[in-house]
Each structure stands twice: as C-alpha cells, then as structure tokens.
Amino acid sequence: MKAIVLRELGGPEKLKLEEVADPRAEKGEVVVRLKAAALNHRDVFILQNLYPKIKLPAILGSDGAGVVESVGEGVDQSLVGREVVINPSLEWGDDERFQGPKYRILGMPEDGTFAEKIRISADNVLIKPAHLSFEEAAALPLAGLTAYRAVATRARVAAGETVLVTGVGGGVATFAVQIAKALGATVFVTSGSDEKIEKAKSAGAQGGANYKNPDWGKQIASMSDGGPDVVIDGAGGDALETSVKIIKPAGRIVFYGATSGLAKNLDLYRMFFKQATMMGTTMGSSREFASLIDLYHDKKIHPAVDQVFPLAEAAAAHRRMEEGAQFGKIVLGI
Ligand SMILES: NC(=O)c1ccc[n+]([C@@H]2O[C@H](COP(=O)([O-])OP(=O)(O)OC[C@H]3O[C@@H](n4cnc5c(N)ncnc54)[C@H](OP(=O)(O)O)[C@@H]3O)[C@@H](O)[C@H]2O)c1
Known part of the structure; x- marks a missing residue:
C-alpha cells in the first residue's frame, strides 16, 4: 500500500x-x-x-x-x-x-x-x-472527542447557558461550537480573523470578538449579558486571563491546549471571589467517543x-x- x-x-x-x-x-x-x-x-x-x-x-x-x-x-x-x-x-x-x-x-x-x-x-x-x-x-475523531469531553463531560454545559469558545478557527474549537449548540447553549466566539467570526456566526454562533482588539473581553461581556457561564479554551495566555475577568459567578473555564503559552497573570482574587472553576481536559474515553458519534448522528451535524x-x-x-x-x-x- x-x-x-x-x-x-x-x-x-x-x-x-x-x-x-x-x-x-x-x-x-x-x-x-x-x-x-x-x-x-x-x-x-x-x-x-x-x-x-x-x-x-x-x-x-x-x-x-x-x-x-x-x-x-x-x-x-x-x-x-x-x-x-x-x-x-x-x-x-x-x-x-x-x-x-x-x-x-x-x-x-x-x-x-x-x-x-x-x-x-x-x-x-x-x-x-x-x-x-x-x-x-x-x-x-480527535478534535471532536476533545471538544465533546470539554463541553459535555467537564463543563457539563446545559441548555440556556452561554458558552465562549476562543480561537474559533481551530479544529477543536469548531467542534466545541457545534456541540455546545447541540446541547442548547448560546455560543460566542473569539478569533484573530473577522472573516472566521462571520463564518462561525453562519455556523450558529450568536456573536464574536477579534482577540487582536485589546477590548475583546469587554465586547464579549457586553454581548453575553455580563459574561459567559462557560469558556472553552485551547489558547492559554491572554485568552485564559481575560476569561477569568469576564466569566459569570460560578462559571467554568475548561482548557485543552496552550497554543499561545502560559497564563502568567491569572487574577486569582477574582477567581475565588466568583467561585469559578478552572479545569484541564484531554481527548476522551471510548464511552465519550460513542456519545460523540451518537450526538452527530442524532442531530445530523456536519x-x-x-x-x-x-x-x-x-x-x-x-x-x-x-x-x-x-x-x-x-x-x-x-
Ligand atoms: N488536550 C487535547 O487532547 C488536545 C487535543 C487537540 C488539540 N489540543 C491542543 O489544542 C490547541 C489547538 O489545537 P487545534 O488542533 O484545535 O489547533 P488549530 O486547528 O491549529 O487551531 C489553533 C487556533 O488557536 C487560535 N489562537 C491562536 N492564538 C490565539 C489567542 N491569542 N487567543 C485565542 N485563540 C488563539 C487560532 O484561532 P483563530 O484562527 O480563530 O484566530 C487558531 O486557529 C493546540 O495547542 C493543541 O495542541 C489538545
């Protein structure tokens, strides 16, 4: 062969x-x-x-x-x-x-x-x-499974919640948008490209902000009624630091990668005061893979x-x- x-x-x-x-x-x-x-x-x-x-x-x-x-x-x-x-x-x-x-x-x-x-x-x-x-x-498979575990198993996204998916051009991120939507969430995104934000909107995201604009956190907070309930992030760095600032009280931040490096300025004071949770995640089990396939089958997602x-x-x-x-x-x- x-x-x-x-x-x-x-x-x-x-x-x-x-x-x-x-x-x-x-x-x-x-x-x-x-x-x-x-x-x-x-x-x-x-x-x-x-x-x-x-x-x-x-x-x-x-x-x-x-x-x-x-x-x-x-x-x-x-x-x-x-x-x-x-x-x-x-x-x-x-x-x-x-x-x-x-x-x-x-x-x-x-x-x-x-x-x-x-x-x-x-x-x-x-x-x-x-x-x-x-x-x-x-x-x-790989990106969908990572997104499924992050959104469904770790963040336990529920219908009616707001979810921010950072760096929507990424492989995992595009699946996170689809899965969060399928679970009944309202989804916002960030990207370094306005064109990708528009593509995400036509794929079901409610709105988005360009992370090259230093005010992207404020923009997402104002479009999501004060901030998201959940953040799904693969970038690390500023994406995580700003997520801590805008996450709603009792919010969950799940991260699966660190494409842009370490988050050296995490505001720990804000995190504990907000009762926020930060979780790492990676790929997933056979059970989660079967659930991912079932979800795409049942909801006919492409x-x-x-x-x-x-x-x-x-x-x-x-x-x-x-x-x-x-x-x-x-x-x-x-
Ligand atoms: N833990 C796991 O199991 C697992 C599985 C898969 C991937 N990963 C990790 O997750 C990361 C992404 O993987 P992928 O395959 O989805 O990669 P990818 O398709 O290459 O996507 C990377 C994306 O990161 C975004 N990005 C870059 N700088 C950013 C910033 N400052 N803020 C927000 N987003 C930013 C970009 O989004 P825009 O194009 O929209 O600007 C880019 O498209 C990698 O580090 C990878 O190693 C981990």
Whole structure:
C-alpha cells in the first residue's frame, strides 16, 4: 500500500509518499481501507520536534474513516464491508475521570491514518453515521472527542447557558461550537480573523470578538449579558486571563491546549471571589467517543471541513495548518 512515511523531523517536505507493506489484522483487530484522514496540530508538533517520545520512522495521522477490509481472529465477520470511523484514543483505561498509564494516541508510535490502510483494534472502530461523507467523518475523531469531553463531560454545559469558545478557527474549537449548540447553549466566539467570526456566526454562533482588539473581553461581556457561564479554551495566555475577568459567578473555564503559552497573570482574587472553576481536559474515553458519534448522528451535524488535499499532497496540507489559515479541519482524501 501507499503511505506517508516520516523518516526525519523538519518541515512538511519530510512527509513523503512511499510504498510499504500492507497491514494484516491480528487477533481482535480489523484492517480498514481508509477513504479519508484529517490533520491535527499534534502532527505539526511531531514534525517540529515539539512532541514527547517521538519514534521514527512513523506513519502519522490520528483521524480516519473508511471501509473494513478484513478482520482478525475473534472479530465479527459481518464488520467486513462496513463504513467506519476510527477512535484515535488507544487504551484509555478503566477510570472515566482520567487516562491510564497505557494511554496512547493513534499515529506515532502506532502507524496512523496517512495511509491507504490501517490495522487497528476492532474496539476502536464505530459505524460511520450515514449522513456524513468520508471526509466529514474523518474530520471528527480527535478534535471532536476533545471538544465533546470539554463541553459535555467537564463543563457539563446545559441548555440556556452561554458558552465562549476562543480561537474559533481551530479544529477543536469548531467542534466545541457545534456541540455546545447541540446541547442548547448560546455560543460566542473569539478569533484573530473577522472573516472566521462571520463564518462561525453562519455556523450558529450568536456573536464574536477579534482577540487582536485589546477590548475583546469587554465586547464579549457586553454581548453575553455580563459574561459567559462557560469558556472553552485551547489558547492559554491572554485568552485564559481575560476569561477569568469576564466569566459569570460560578462559571467554568475548561482548557485543552496552550497554543499561545502560559497564563502568567491569572487574577486569582477574582477567581475565588466568583467561585469559578478552572479545569484541564484531554481527548476522551471510548464511552465519550460513542456519545460523540451518537450526538452527530442524532442531530445530523456536519463537521466543518476546511479543504481536502490528496494523500500525496500531505506536505501542502501541513503547510496550510502551519499558516493557520484554515476554518475547520484539513482533510486528506485517500
Ligand atoms: N488536550 C487535547 O487532547 C488536545 C487535543 C487537540 C488539540 N489540543 C491542543 O489544542 C490547541 C489547538 O489545537 P487545534 O488542533 O484545535 O489547533 P488549530 O486547528 O491549529 O487551531 C489553533 C487556533 O488557536 C487560535 N489562537 C491562536 N492564538 C490565539 C489567542 N491569542 N487567543 C485565542 N485563540 C488563539 C487560532 O484561532 P483563530 O484562527 O480563530 O484566530 C487558531 O486557529 C493546540 O495547542 C493543541 O495542541 C489538545
């Protein structure tokens, strides 16, 4: 089969299409013929040597959707030919509250989805919702799961609440908007691009502010009746510091990343006086992945796909992610 193999770290040009051996399904596993894969910031961090425990050569890619081609011993034969979406959370463990010591993310060290085929535990494939194209289904897993746990499990967003999603151009953020909306919340966003704010509004956000304007916090507070009940953030830095200032009393701030660095000026006085809660979160369990798929199936939600590149152009796709020009997920069609 063909796969994008990373043999040395560096720029996107290191992602090269190669011929490699076809995978074989072992006991409890399936082989999926992939139809689409999607990029995550994780792939860029690995390329740039900004990720722990990198092992090369590697086939990157955590997100994928395709058709089950074969099954190993002990796996239901009727799975062959089914259209599936892959859960990239490997061995979350027994405790729903946090991932166990064996936890890994698909796509380095295990061979990932930037390939024509993948071998994966049968427990990690779920039937693809019929209303989703393969490209849309491949867009969902890693970022959708992260957003689901942040919004539904950690923040416990309820109908009627107001939610601020920062940096809406990000992969996780676009899913956080959709999930919070589906749970009945009113959603506000920030972005460094007015165009992305407009796109978010047409995707259901009530309003937004440009974080390049130093008054963005005041703007969000005035449009959200004094401030949001919940903030979902992946930026850190000023985004978290300002969120503490504008969050409503008893508000929850959930963060899943720190793209713009540490928050060195958190106003702790305001936090305790407001009875505010700040929570870290990461990816999610198999139970949460199944709930995410059910939600997208039941509400017929379509993930935002930014652009689809052919597998052979994985380097160009990574360049687009490095530039940060995307709205929604960057996908590889296979
Ligand atoms: N914990 C986990 O399980 C998990 C999972 C996935 C991702 N992450 C982390 O979450 C972060 C985002 O990941 P992603 O894949 O969603 O990345 P992404 O698609 O590349 O998005 C990054 C976004 O950050 C926003 N941003 C940059 N500076 C900002 C600021 N000062 N204030 C607010 N927003 C700002 C930008 O939004 P605009 O384009 O709208 O300006 C940008 O699009 C990364 O750090 C990633 O490592 C963590």
